[in-house]
Amino acid sequence: AQSVTQLGSHVSVSEGALVLLRCNYSSSVPPYLFWYVQYPNQGLQLLLKYTSAATLVKGINGFEAEFKKSETSFHLTKPSAHMSDAAEYFCAVSPSGGYQKVTFGTGTKLQVIP
Amino acid sequence: DAGVTQSPTHLIKTRGQQVTLRCSPKSGHDTVSWYQQALGQGPQFIFQYYEEEERQRGNFPDRFSGHQFPNYSSELNVNALLLGDSALYLCASSSLLQGTGWEQYFGPGTRLTVT
Numbered sequence: 518a519q520s521v522t523q524l525g526s527h528v529s530v531s532e533g534a535l536v537l538l539r540c541n542y543s544s545s546v547p548p549y550l551f552w553y554v555q556y557p558n559q560g561l562q563l564l565l566k567y568t569s570a571a572t573l574v575k576g577i578n579g580f581e582a583e584f585k586k587s588e589t590s591f592h593l594t595k596p597s598a599h600m601s602d603a604a605e606y607f608c609a610v611s612p613s614g615g616y617q618k619v620t621f622g623t624g625t626k627l628q629v630i631p
Numbered sequence: 632d633a634g635v636t637q638s639p640t641h642l643i644k645t646r647g648q649q650v651t652l653r654c655s656p657k658s659g660h661d662t663v664s665w666y667q668q669a670l671g672q673g674p675q676f677i678f679q680y681y682e683e684e685e686r687q688r689g690n691f692p693d694r695f696s697g698h699q700f701p702n703y704s705s706e707l708n709v710n711a712l713l714l715g716d717s718a719l720y721l722c723a724s725s726s727l728l729q730g731t732g733w734e735q736y737f738g739p740g741t742r743l744t745v746t
Binding site: 549551553558559560561562563566568607609611613618619620621622623624 | 635664666671672673674675676679687689721723733734735736737738739740
């Protein structure tokens, strides 16, 4: 069984400030981990993925995440927030290999204050 | 290259009715997964189709059924609609044959409202 917990349903940052969105996972097998972004009234877009290669993963739009097995964490960061980053972010986990059932967290809504 | 497309965009149904939602996967993809996203929640996995068969299923009742066609497109059917079925229904496609089944591309979703 797998699950992810996203800490903080709402996060506010000032434009130009560091963005940190937290995700902890639970998985009985080596996981694949993902961050997705969802803009209002749209589907989900894959930001980045961890698939057991490098533990520091770089994604689109300047986001990156670090897989820390000892902490069972996969936090999403961006050095400098932009107004266009305001959206909802979902952390997700799936087992590596085989048919891929992806389990999503409950989401974190990011607000960027000008 | 068209991405994942879904139809219709919006739908309003009455309790007890039946609904069919449609999804066309991204070109080159062979696997379709369906998710239900209630307001303010993360997507919940309904089921996944590959080679026209249901391969995995989430914790959804039998009122939710699906189909995959030879061209890889898919339908989601929901019978005996309940108010609680109101949600955004997302389709995602990926390629198990290419070994990237974990890389799911999502469509824009169908917003279903049950009154």
